[in-house]
Amino acid sequence: MSSDSLLIKNAHAIMTGLPGDAARHAGPDIRVRNGVIEAMGSLTALPDERLIDARDCVVYPAWVNTHHHLFQSLLKGEPQGLNKSLTAWLSATPYRFRATFDESTFRLAVRIGLIELLRSGCATVADHNYLYWPDMPFDASDILFSEGEALGMRIVLCRGGATQGRVIEKDLPQALRPENFDHYMADMERLVRRYHDPKPTSLRRVVMAPTTLLHSAPGAQLREMAKLARSLGIRLHSHLSETVDYLDAARAKFDMTPVQFCAEHDWLGDDVWFAHLVKLLPQEIAILGQTRTGIAHCPQSNGRLGSGIADLLALEKAGVPVSLGVDGAASNEAADMQSEAHAAWLLQRARKGMLAKPRYDGGSFEGGGDAASIEDVVRWGSAGGAQILGLQQSGTVQVGMLADIAIYRLDDPRYFGLHDMAIGPVACGGRAALKALMINGRVIVENDVIPGLDLDAMRHDAMSAVRTMQQRAAR
Incomplete structure (x- = not known):
């Protein structure tokens, strides 16, 4: 888990995973420290704090x-x-x-x-x-x-x-x-x-x-x-x-x-x-x-x-x-x-x-x-899901919870024209690009990139594996 302080800045909308009126938070900023959400609101960046600019993005619980x-x-x-x-x-x-x-x-x-x-x-x-x-x-x-x-x-x-x-x-x-x-x-x-x-x-x-x-x-x-x-x-x-x-x-x-x-x-x-x-x-x-x-x-x-x-x-x-x-x-x-x-x-x-x-x-x-x-x-x-799995500190975007956070860019035409951008990832379906995905405060995906992942090589491996399995099943 990261020990650094990180600030998600200028989110267009924040879905929290909570019920009722608490389902959305005005934000627009979220501070994460030691893997935990420390503060939410209008926040000022600290010296040497890592920034993720979430302008025109929507934040969801992962x-x-x-x-x-x-x-x-x-x-x-x-x-x-x-x-x-x-x-x-x-x-x-x-x-x-x-x-x-x-x-x-x-x-x-x-x-x-x-x-x-x-x-x-x-x-x-x-x-x-x-x-x-x-x-x-x-x-x-x-x-x-x-x-x-x-x-x-x-x-x-x-x-x-x-x-x-x-x-x-x-x-x-x-x-x-x-x-x-x-x-x-x-x-x-x-x-x-x-x-x-x-x-x-x-x-x-x-x-x-x-x-x-x-x-x-x-x-x-x-x-x-x-x-x-x-x-x-x-x-x-x-x-x-x-x-x-x-x-x-x-x-x-x-x-x-x-x-x-x-x-x-x-x-x-x-x-x-x-x-x-x-x-x-x-x-x-x-x-x-x-x-x-x-x-x-x-x-x-x-x-x-x-x-x-x-x-x-x-x-x-x-x-x-x-x-x-x-x-x-x-x-x-x-x-x-x-x-x-x-x-x-x-x-x-x-x-x-x-x-x-x-x-x-x-x-x-x-x-x-x-x-x-x-x-x-x-x-x-x-x-x-967090409740069912017994993950008591996961599943919602609120102060004190682990920072399991998805930040969606909504920069594909599928999401253009939304009157309420917050609902885009669910209402429009598809796959929204990730500005970032955090798990326990650690940034796992950034700008829709998983470090070290070669999707084209994986595609070829999958095609080869399918052919092999088809041959085995036919025996």
Whole structure:
């Protein structure tokens, strides 16, 4: 963390990530000292203080991405899964390509995903990595943390995996075989000892995250996982209720709803969050709210797979903490947080509009134009994510918080003509150029440049890797 004093000067607008009237700050200046926001207002530069001129720029809290699958960065637009819904897509794309990953392709995929996120103004990535199998020849966890460290990003490893398979087959390929339960638990303890840092300034966290709660482990093991996680002081995460299949499976296998299944196995609480939660019954929303269990909302992936649109308004009203996640690039070909925020804003309005009833049916033609404000979306994508991940000093632009700050230039024609420049990065979508991105007060991106990054070389590496993986998958 930098020990120098830095002054962001003359910002056109400042979004804070806070609720209500505090969602915007007049600024126009922000002082950062020792990685922490020290002052905001009309400030005079100190002798030898570093200046960032934010004239005609807008300041946002850096995005907090609470659900990603970075390995999928080399599976974008894969033809066999492109027009399929979740279950068929899983078989066609991520499962079919699991065995094609080696250390170099996995590392490249992680790097591509992190850079794509970084260039959108994202500081924190919770990667739900489920690429683990018995006798795996490389350490995926170490690669995730090392690539994050090289870029200066905050990495939350949600250690996925399964100790049972959805289908019992004797001759499964090695990459599709479930892990031994004792090995899984031992690896969780190893990862926490080696990487997990609970300090507010930490750039490394570890989370217990079996891939899909209904299918990845027997109930007794899920209880043991939850117990171990809480004894280690780490959080819990998984997929849940992405499609109606979850409701059907929970009823058929356990005679209860998915959320009831989670409650029965100690997988609810303010230290738990689930990705998707698209298909919920009203009583499930109430339980999630009562227990303060969170959501990683992934609107673009849910749309791409035809899963639906999570009801964030009902969830938040019930008391559910809300955050945004990109999900995997194999089901979200624009895997960045600016695009995700744009989609979240539009689709909450679309969802509310779809539910509007005609007047003769007791409703109105009002539609959903007021369903979610830009300020709501910024709060979900920053403060909401920090809350869910337990990052108590991150997620908002206010005095005393860590300086995780994105400064957008808005100098592309996409943003010309805005009457309110503050909303541009969300309302207009696209990718706004970064004047600067700070993480823990350290400038990671400046004038839209990541030091040492050769994008053209990375593009060629990605093209070569895709060809190699296609050949391996065809064998």
